[in-house]
Amino acid sequence: MMKTLMAFLWAVAFMGSSSSQNTAGAEEPLPGPDATGATAVEEEDPFFKVPVNKLAAAVSNFGYDLYRQKSSESPTANVLLSPLSVATALSALSLGAEQRTESTIHRALYYDLITNPDIHSTYKELLASVTASQKNLKSASRIVLEKKLRIKSGFFTLLEKSYGTKPRILTGNNRIDLQEMNNWVQAQTKGKIARSSRDLPSDISILLFSVAHFKGQWVTKFDSRKTSLQDFQLDEDRTIRVPMMSDPKATLRYGFDSDLNCKIAQLPLSGSMSIIFFLPVRVTQNLTLIEESLTSEFVHDIDRELKTIQAVLTVPKIKLTHDGEITETVKQLKLQSLFDAPDFSKITGKPLKLTQVEHRAAFEWNEDGTGMAPSPQPARLTFSLDYHLNKPFIFVLRDTDTGALLFIGKILDPRGP
Incomplete structure (x- = not known):
């Protein structure tokens, strides 16, 4: 199945709430898995x-x-x-x-x-x-x-x-x-x-x-004074309160996949690692559509296509x-x-x-980071983007030097186990 990653820099997005929708104007095709669930390695990619x-x-x-x-x-x-x-x-x-x-x-x-x-x-x-x-x-x-x-x-x-x-x-x-x-x-x-x-x-x-x-040690650490109890939607009917870390001016890499109806964000970690978050637009515990798309090649292409932006970011503290x-x-x-x-x-x-x-x-992961490291200058925005991990999501911890998948998680409830 062909995936389409919508780069935010060319999009008009309304993402202030958990039920918000995204639209985009520029499309970059990404290869999807074949019938066996795997995609052949692209030999033309030097990586x-x-x-x-x-x-x-x-x-x-x-x-x-x-x-x-x-x-x-x-x-x-x-x-x-x-x-x-x-x-x-x-x-x-x-x-x-x-x-x-x-x-x-x-x-x-x-x-x-x-x-x-x-x-x-x-x-x-x-x-x-x-x-x-x-x-x-x-x-x-x-x-x-x-x-x-x-x-x-x-x-x-x-x-x-x-x-x-x-x-x-x-x-x-x-x-x-x-x-x-x-x-x-x-x-x-x-x-x-x-x-x-x-x-x-x-x-x-x-x-x-x-x-x-x-x-995890974030490249840009969170301010612990901005951590507070906020809502996390377990499903359409249930909401809990969990500690959420916040950054009103976070620099991250972002894209929207229209086929998966999923908002994708990447945050850098120390040691040439990064976490990629897959967040469905609608609240759901059924993350099968995203899960079926995941291959090394698809995630590698996502890493190449995401665009650096500035956003209002909230992330639950995690210990699993x-x-x-x-x-x-x-x-x-x-x-x-x-x-x-x-x-x-x-x-x-x-x-x-x-x-x-x-x-x-x-x-x-918690607020800890290596400091306020310089980041690539994001494109000038005419409106702000909110990226709130306040509902079920998938995360992938990846070594950026080799592309190796190190950890993967499905978070339906941030309280654990």
């Missing part, structure tokens, strides 16, 4: 000619698939995922797979659409880029294996070389194993994610564990967490065979199959 960027696009498309599936399972609840950490666990696991099982994983990660003779070395470069100290992202993945296994040295070496991690062999003592897992999470996230008291399953063959934490398994969600991404009869003989001589996929994630 995607860089191997690490091309790989980031592939695993991000897996991330959008993962998000869509999770969202369809939770249509009336918030969704928070760090898809890159899940993709990393699967990519690392493929090192231990024979050809048939490896191909299954690689297709889910869209590796079959890229030409890269050394995907895992490129993945190492990608991880180094997105977890650089200035990015404030903590992300890690781990392969946990059943007790008393003898691991082949080749798998051990490859895993540590490309992903900087070692497989964990369970002791069989649930208390000790859970304590060790919690200690690992604390170490990887610098204590930012709370310990879990949930027991590990007793029949683990392979457990994939991914964890991620991010606290996810702690639980996403096994059934992963199975639906054409990965059921990993749980049935895979071939992981490069790991060990004993038959193994994927038992469970665990994911812990925490994401927050």
